[in-house]
Amino acid sequence: MLDAICTLDEVKPVTYTVFKFQKLSDDDIEKYRQSLSCPVCNGKAYFRKASKDGKAACFGSRYHQVDCSEFNPSKAKIREELAVIEVNQLLVDSDALVIDFSKRAGGKRASCSSTDKNIIVGSKGNTGLLRTDPENKLVQDEQSGMSRVSSEGLDKLLHSLLRGSELAESDLWVYTDEKYRWRAKNLFVNFADAEPTDNGAPRMYWGTLSHSDKNMHWLNPADCRDVGIPIEDYQEALCKRFDIQGRRDLEGAGIIIFGKCFFNKEKTRKIIQLWGTDINRMAISKLDD
Incomplete structure (x- = not known):
């Protein structure tokens, strides 16, 4: 995908080319990237930055309609x-x-x-x-x-x-x-439907990732804007298990995690925490796998 629509402002959505989007400031990219969609079928889209080994920046989606002209078999x-x-x-x-x-x-x-x-x-x-x-x-x-x-x-x-x-x-x-x-x-709950359970019982949360923070301590689902997944405590083991070399590997990746959902102190954000410390209870599917 060379273009994507940003719907952060639903009244005035903006169409970006990948070349224009990658030139935005880091702050603007972080602000807009969870509001991207395919210009043809409106499927939820992601943005991946250019990689150090020469891969170009790109838009993409794992939610294309089957008949979408932007959908290429992979x-x-x-x-x-x-x-x-x-x-x-x-x-x-x-x-x-x-x-x-x-x-x-x-x-x-x-x-x-x-x-x-x-x-x-x-x-x-x-x-x-x-x-x-x-x-x-x-x-x-x-x-x-x-x-x-x-x-x-x-x-x-x-x-x-x-x-x-x-x-x-x-x-x-x-x-x-x-x-x-x-x-x-x-048991299986998409990130967009995640809510804290009354007794703190775990669920199997799933969806796709938009991006991580700069230090790769938090994962941000693409399916919603008010959910975060802390991974700092097991970041090294996670990166080794799924061969994650940098933030780009997480952009657009599929993820499922057995964990509990709860509010932060301000009750402005929902946290999904891995159940225990066993990363076998999580799976990440990178786009390039």
Whole structure:
């Protein structure tokens, strides 16, 4: 995309070329970048600054309409559409879903906590198995009587949500650990709909990122302007896990995070804080992946 519309002033929206937008002051870029949309289909857009290795500044969107002339098929699009098909089929075939927080894109697993190890389903498909016994043998969820239980990692769930899967509206039971389960429609919350819960219970918040602050201590979702995600406490581990070299890698990226939502002291901004300190409970999908 060479152009984007800034709707910060809804009465008088302004169309910027990428060349004009990148020449704005840093303060103006930070002010306008969360109000950008595609000039053809009005899908939420992002701005990425030029990179040190020669990549040009650009506008883009992960919310183009299928028939939008600005929408070019990409590896990300193909991956996300495949995820939609697989997750929607999972909703049909399964009684419940176990989130395997240790599973990374490509089927690899990161190191995981003892809690996570207890809920990993060891074989692909609908095995009807939820956790392991002391001898590491897979056992069934006898208490609920469920016989068709699937397991999936955060990456595929995120990709499916970004492309409009039915997961966020489903009544499917979703296990976040060996004890707690949620209806999917109550668990998966887009950043635009994030609200503090009465009892501080966590949710699975998802959407896309607009940008980070200059020190990369905070992530700012593109889906709304009043939500922030603090990452300073685990910034180094996060950057290593997702190969984040700089702010540009976060611009337009998809993200899902298991965390709690609460107001800041002034009640002017909602904070989404990672549940615990385990970054396995977060996934980031960069545009270039």
